[in-house]
Amino acid sequence: xxxxxxxxxxxxxxxxxxxxxxxxxxxxxxxxxxxxxxxxxxxxxxxxxxxxxxxxxxxxxxxxxxxxxxxxxxxxxxxxxxxxxxxxxxxxxxxxxxxxxxxxxxxxxxxxxxxxxxxxxxxxxxxxxxxxxxxxxxxxxxxxxxxxxxxxxxxxxxxxxxxxxxxxxxxxxxxxxxxxxxxxxxxxxxxxxxxxxxxxxxxxxxxxxxxxxxxxxxxxxxxxxxxxxxxxxxxxxxxxxxxxxxxxxxxxxxxxxxxxxxxxxxxxxxxxxxxxxxxxxxxxxxxxxxxxxxxxxxxxxxxxxxxxxxxxxxxxxxxxxxxxxxxxxxxxxxxxxxxxxxxxxxxxxxxxxxxxxxxxxx
Numbered sequence: 001x002x003x004x005x006x007x008x009x010x011x012x013x014x015x016x017x018x019x020x021x022x023x024x025x026x027x028x029x030x031x032x033x034x035x036x037x038x039x040x041x042x043x044x045x046x047x048x049x050x051x052x053x054x055x056x057x058x059x060x061x062x063x064x065x066x067x068x069x070x071x072x073x074x075x076x077x078x079x080x081x082x083x084x085x086x087x088x089x090x091x092x093x094x095x096x097x098x099x100x101x102x103x104x105x106x107x108x109x110x111x112x113x114x115x116x117x118x119x120x121x122x123x124x125x126x127x128x129x130x131x132x133x134x135x136x137x138x139x140x141x142x143x144x145x146x147x148x149x150x151x152x153x154x155x156x157x158x159x160x161x162x163x164x165x166x167x168x169x170x171x172x173x174x175x176x177x178x179x180x181x182x183x184x185x186x187x188x189x190x191x192x193x194x195x196x197x198x199x200x201x202x203x204x205x206x207x208x209x210x211x212x213x214x215x216x217x218x219x220x221x222x223x224x225x226x227x228x229x230x231x232x233x234x235x236x237x238x239x240x241x242x243x244x245x246x247x248x249x250x251x252x253x254x255x256x257x258x259x260x261x262x263x264x265x266x267x268x269x270x271x272x273x274x275x276x277x278x279x280x281x282x283x284x285x286x287x288x289x290x291x292x293x294x295x296x297x298x299x300x301x302x303x304x305x306x307x308x309x310x311x312x313x314x315x316x317x318x319x320x321x322x323x324x325x326x327x328x329x330x331x332x333x334x335x336x337x338x339x340x341x342x343x344x345x346x347x348x349x350x351x352x353x354x355x356x357x358x359x360x361x362x
Contacts, residue, residue, distance in 0.1 A: 004125075006238065008229075010141065010352035014133035016087075018122030019095075024084040025133030029355065030070070030140055032078030034147075041065045041083060044139040047179075047340040048132060050331075062088060065136055076140075083136045087129070094327040095121045100317040101324050105305025107243070112316065126243060128334070131341045138344020141351035148354060149218040153178070154343045156185040156335045157298070159210035160197045164190035171217055184336045202332040205308030210335035214239075214297045214342050216350060219284060221292035222360075223353040230288020231295075231353055238345040239299050244334045247300035251283020266293075290353075297346065301338055306330035 005013040009029045016023030042065055049063045063085050070081030099120045102108035107126035111118040118124060142152065153171045155178045157164050164187035166174070177186035183198075185191035194210075201208055224231030236248045256264050259281075266277040277293055284295035306326045315322040331337060 006241065007348060007352045009355040010144075010348065012134070012137040012348060014130055014137075016085075016130070016133070017119050017124040018087070018127030018129040019119070019124075020087060022084050022086045023129055023132050024082065025137045027070070027081040027083070027137045027140055029352075030076050030078070030081055030144065031355070032076055034076040034140075034143060035074060036071055036076055036081075036140060036143055037074060038065055038067055040143055041067070041136050041139045044135050044142070044340055044344070045085070045132060048135045048337060050337070063132060081140065083133070085132050085136070098324070098326075100315050101313050101322055102316070103305060103324060103326060104311045104313055105302070128243060128331075128337070131242065131344075134348070135340055135344045138340075138347045141344070141347035144351045145347055145354065148220065150216060150220075150350060150354075151218055152214065152216045152343045152347050152350070154212055154214040154339045154346075156183055156191075156194075156339065157211045157213045159183060159185070159194040159333060159335055160201065160208035162190055162194050162197060164194075166213075171215065174215075178339065182336060184339045198332055207304035207307050207331075208333040209303040210301055210333060212299050212301060212335050212338050212342050214299070214346050216284070216295040216346055219290045219292065219295050219350060220354075220357075221290055223350065223357050224285065224287075224289040225353070225356060225360075226288050230285075231290055231349070232283070232285045232288055234349050234353070235295070235297055235346060238349045239297060239342060242299070242338070242341060242345065244301045244304075244338065245299045246302050249298040250285060251296055252281040253283075253298060256281065295346075295350075297342075299338070299342060301335045304331050304334055 004015065005011060011028045013026045045063045045065055066084045068082040068084055070077055070079050102112065106123060108118065111126060151171055153175050155174065164185050166186050174186055178184045181188065181191040183191040183194045185194060198208055232250050239245055239248045252264060264281050266279040266282055269276055269278055280293045282291065284291055284293040308326060310323055310325050313322050313324045
């Protein structure tokens, strides 16, 4: 499986399966002398950790990280950083009936056709459990970005068709409001209605999809490498590599299809001796290169495919139609736990391009 690595200079390789002994990540390319401790990693993993509320799966993993290499006396050494997270609460018995019956909406059938063999326990590598390694690497990326004044924040803006209103422009305040409820929506009224609908849908044995918005602030102008390594292209790939994401928007996104050029364009102007823009329909990126404005991405996250409702499938061993009822512990909606994962992927891309930019000119 060669597709388990991502990045150019700041490069990650995730490993492990949902019901294997552990999951983790190897991060190569982090500069030396970056202050880093297990606490820096753990606080991000704790945000992704399952079993924290009724909005997530009840699998109770502690997700305690162990840094195995690349750190000496509290600082990075410039060598590969290897991080491990043990699987403690895997219950494979719930998946025995799925060995020959691919779950609708899951990667089961596609993996079987590609490899001729798959780990049916929790989906193996296709499980959201794989993202723990991404969040661990993203924590390092965030520390690196802090040195350049870059910060990243994500939040749920829609769940089950209920949309939120976001008026906060201060990212510290936004993050506080996001973490104040299990839905991770900064609009408390919308979050309450989302939770009520989620409870109802869970009782029906179903699930919900939604939207997550990611904002990166303080990104210097000039990041991104034309033609095929555009910053927005790499962000789109990073976010689309998340298993539940079906669409990515940057700036005005699909809305630009219904706009005129005079509406879409962001006029330039001088602000206190510096160049600025009157709007940000471009989402902070022009020609694949950052402009210095906020980078704004939105991702569409599909409903959790593991649902309790009876569904049609096939029995691969018997070669006949079959039905399936999925047991086990699953998120009734993915967007709330997607928030730290999406932040991590955006941070990894920005850290990579920040290092690449240092090599672009004398």
